[in-house]
Amino acid sequence: MTPLLWPTDSPPLFTGLLVEPEEARSILRPQKDERYGFGFALSPYRGCGHGCRYCYVREYPNALHKPEDWGGWVAPKLNAPELLWSQRHKLHGARVFMASATDPYQPLERQYRLSRRCLEVLLLCPTTEVIVHTRSPLVLQDLDLLRAFGDRLSVGLSIPTDDDTVRQIVEPHAPAIPSRWAAAERLAAAGIEVTIGVAPLMAVHDAKAFARRAKACGASNAWVGGLRLLKQDPFYKVLADHGWLKVLDPDYKEGIRQAFQEVFPTRHLGRTPKASLPAPPAAEYPRQPGLFDRVS
Ligand code: SF4
Numbered sequence: 001m002t003p004l005l006w007p008t009d010s011p012p013l014f015t016g017l018l019v020e021p022e023e024a025r026s027i028l029r030p031q032k033d034e035r036y037g038f039g040f041a042l043s044p045y046r047g048c049g050h051g052c053r054y055c056y057v058r059e060y061p062n063a064l065h066k067p068e069d070w071g072g073w074v075a076p077k078l079n080a081p082e083l084l085w086s087q088r089h090k091l092h093g094a095r096v097f098m099a100s101a102t103d104p105y106q107p108l109e110r111q112y113r114l115s116r117r118c119l120e121v122l123l124l125c126p127t128t129e130v131i132v133h134t135r136s137p138l139v140l141q142d143l144d145l146l147r148a149f150g151d152r153l154s155v156g157l158s159i160p161t162d163d164d165t166v167r168q169i170v171e172p173h174a175p176a177i178p179s180r181w182a183a184a185e186r187l188a189a190a191g192i193e194v195t196i197g198v199a200p201l202m203a204v205h206d207a208k209a210f211a212r213r214a215k216a217c218g219a220s221n222a223w224v225g226g227l228r229l230l231k232q233d234p235f236y237k238v239l240a241d242h243g244w245l246k247v248l249d250p251d252y253k254e255g256i257r258q259a260f261q262e263v264f265p266t267r268h269l270g271r272t273p274k275a276s277l278p279a280p281p282a283a284e285y286p287r288q289p290g291l292f293d294r295v296s
Contacts, residue, residue, distance in 0.1 A: 188218025
C-alpha cells in the first residue's frame, strides 16, 4: 500500500510523519500470562506518533523501520474493525487491553477512527471487558461510546510525571500533563472508571501532591510502573544528562509507590480485585518493573 504523508488539514505532530496504511492479518494478540490481567491486546495501529523517547517498542522487529525512526511512522490497520468483528467469537468473557504497543488515541485517530470503530465492535460483545490505555485527551472524542459500555470499560491514562517540563523532554510529542488531568476529570465525571498509570516512572517533583492530584481528578485506581531500558539504550544518556538516573533506583520508585498507596489504599487493575491476581513478575536487571506492574 502506498505510504501517505500526514493529511494537511490537521496539525502534524512530526513534520513528514510517514503514514503507511495496511491490511493487518491479525488483530487480537493473546496474553496467556494471567498476571497481566487481560486476555487479549488489541492495537489498531502499528507504530506510534507520540514517539516517546523511552519507548521500548521501537526495538520490536520491523523490516521497514529502524529503532531510531520510532515516532516518525505509523501504520493504521485499515481492516482492524472488520478483522475484530470476524474474531468476536474469541471474546466471550474476555478482557481486552487497547493498546499495548501503540497509543489508540494518537493524533491519527482523529482521521482514521480505527480505535473508535474497534470499540463499536466490542460494544456488541456484551460479555467482553475493555481497558483503554492512552496518554491523550483525544479519548474524549469518544466519550459517548465509552459511556455506553457501562461498568465493563475503564480508561487508563499514563501520567509518568507531575512536571510538564520533564514531559517535554521525555515525551515531547505527547499531550501536556495538564491536558491529561483534565481528560481524567471529564472521564470520571462522566461515570467512567479511570486509572492513572504513573508509567514509566519519570522524575517527580512532589510525590505526595502528585498522588493527591490523581485522587482529586476522580481516578479510582493508580499504579506505578518502572522504566524498561533496552541494552545500550540512548535514553540512559537523557536521564544522565538531566540528573534523573534516580528513576532507575528501586528505592526512588518505592517512595513514589508509597505516596500513591497512601492515597489509594485499596486499588485494582481494571475490574479485577487485586487480591485475586497473582503477584507481579520479579524484576530483573536492567529491566525495571514494567508496564503492567502494580502498586502493592
Ligand atoms: S504513547 Fe506508548 S506506545 Fe506510543 S511512543 Fe509513547 S510509550 Fe510508546
